Amino acid sequence: MTRTRPVVVVVDAETPGNVGTIARAMKNFGLTDLKLVNPPELDPDGEAYGFAGHAREDVLPNAEEVTFDEVVERYHTVGCTAITGEDSRRHVRFPFKTPAKLAESLQGVDAETALVFGREGRGLDNEELGRLDEVCSIPASDDYPVLNLGQAGTILMYELRDSTVDETQLPDVERERADEADIERFHDFVADFLDASGYKDVKREKTLRLVRRLVGRAHPTDREIHTLLGVFRRATGQLEHRRALLDEYDEPDRW
Amino acid sequence: MTRTRPVVVVVDAETPGNVGTIARAMKNFGLTDLKLVNPPELDPDGEAYGFAGHAREDVLPNAEEVTFDEVVERYHTVGCTAITGEDSRRHVRFPFKTPAKLAESLQGVDAETALVFGREGRGLDNEELGRLDEVCSIPASDDYPVLNLGQAGTILMYELRDSTVDETQLPDVERERADEADIERFHDFVADFLDASGYKDVKREKTLRLVRRLVGRAHPTDREIHTLLGVFRRATGQLEHRRALLDEYDEPDRW
Numbered sequence: 001m002t003r004t005r006p007v008v009v010v011v012d013a014e015t016p017g018n019v020g021t022i023a024r025a026m027k028n029f030g031l032t033d034l035k036l037v038n039p040p041e042l043d044p045d046g047e048a049y050g051f052a053g054h055a056r057e058d059v060l061p062n063a064e065e066v067t068f069d070e071v072v073e074r075y076h077t078v079g080c081t082a083i084t085g086e087d088s089r090r091h092v093r094f095p096f097k098t099p100a101k102l103a104e105s106l107q108g109v110d111a112e113t114a115l116v117f118g119r120e121g122r123g124l125d126n127e128e129l130g131r132l133d134e135v136c137s138i139p140a141s142d143d144y145p146v147l148n149l150g151q152a153g154t155i156l157m158y159e160l161r162d163s164t165v166d167e168t169q170l171p172d173v174e175r176e177r178a179d180e181a182d183i184e185r186f187h188d189f190v191a192d193f194l195d196a197s198g199y200k201d202v203k204r205e206k207t208l209r210l211v212r213r214l215v216g217r218a219h220p221t222d223r224e225i226h227t228l229l230g231v232f233r234r235a236t237g238q239l240e241h242r243r244a245l246l247d248e249y250d251e252p253d254r255w
Numbered sequence: 256m257t258r259t260r261p262v263v264v265v266v267d268a269e270t271p272g273n274v275g276t277i278a279r280a281m282k283n284f285g286l287t288d289l290k291l292v293n294p295p296e297l298d299p300d301g302e303a304y305g306f307a308g309h310a311r312e313d314v315l316p317n318a319e320e321v322t323f324d325e326v327v328e329r330y331h332t333v334g335c336t337a338i339t340g341e342d343s344r345r346h347v348r349f350p351f352k353t354p355a356k357l358a359e360s361l362q363g364v365d366a367e368t369a370l371v372f373g374r375e376g377r378g379l380d381n382e383e384l385g386r387l388d389e390v391c392s393i394p395a396s397d398d399y400p401v402l403n404l405g406q407a408g409t410i411l412m413y414e415l416r417d418s419t420v421d422e423t424q425l426p427d428v429e430r431e432r433a434d435e436a437d438i439e440r441f442h443d444f445v446a447d448f449l450d451a452s453g454y455k456d457v458k459r460e461k462t463l464r465l466v467r468r469l470v471g472r473a474h475p476t477d478r479e480i481h482t483l484l485g486v487f488r489r490a491t492g493q494l495e496h497r498r499a500l501l502d503e504y505d506e507p508d509r510w
Contacts, residue, residue, distance in 0.1 A: 054399050091478055146283075147279075224346070
């Protein structure tokens, strides 16, 4: 991935803690370049550094102070706001993209992009938004759609991760499915187990089908299936032994 | 949407601010039911209420103190952790679901579900995760995958929004596209404009196609197209007037 990664711009942040939160999310999602318009003082012993996690080592100390004009001049700018226009009569805040749509549209484009966030209390004002190229808005509850600055930034960066994170911490597979042959062996073992327990013939097929559905939905791992194979083999052996004992003592009516 | 919405459980939160952040994200994304295992003191004048935004009015004061055992007993539980197992040999943290996959899988199921988050420093421990039904992990940068508690909670609730938010603040359409007939009229106007400006015949078709591609990608709104129709109509009129003036003064070589 050699594409240019977005820079993050915070305009008139009021609380250092939010700047730290945004820096941390940047590091969590593969971004490095933080620009601050008119920032509060970022004391190395204060909240910005306290909230930044490991981003206190790079993103935050490397943050650069810039002017709004410089940002507009240099970047393709995306203004983030909770409040959109309702229709095209107010085009300062309309049309807009959701974060998912923004991620989709930026993926195909090689451009120096800036994600621009506004001050905590009032966000970006109309004059600022009017100078930015696109508008992005996070869908949230109509009852209370206004996210905290740091939380909004986190969500936006999370959504852009496909083009900014080279490698995640997660293994390639979310689950390793057991071999189909082992899963079939499991179903045979269950059948043997039912038989050894003297399960009623009329219910046998239905119960086996029910187990097949349950296990089919769960996509068991190799480990899960092998553990269960062991559990059932052992139980079936003991159930058969119980019957052999009853035979031995000639008590078949206690089967 | 009458489905049961997930409850959010925070185990051993250390800083009240994070509890407030989670409460705010809950209100932003349509959740109401916060459960706290061994919470810190939540002072109404302190950070929890300070970070909660409008959730200070309901989610936070209604939060209920519970035990881990009660949560395991009552709910289908999803444990959230940054650190997964690599494969099925360590099944405490494997298999796992990403938030997007979790959202997908919960959408089809009617169950009382609890999203369980751990303490800031160490998350949920193996013993706790071992007692929970599913594991969820947010894909992040391999360099620094550990999200802050409040930020992780925000992302998870954002991803679940389709089943928890009845109505978002966003209008139904992200953009209203202008009528196709008006867009065609716009292209006619551009052609007239080129002609009136004496644009070279050899480049005319190519330039018109280029404009068609640009406008086609942008899906212009009604407002945008009508504004541009006005702009070009006016310019074309003035360009034609210029030529009429030159004719009038008999200077066609200055065309």
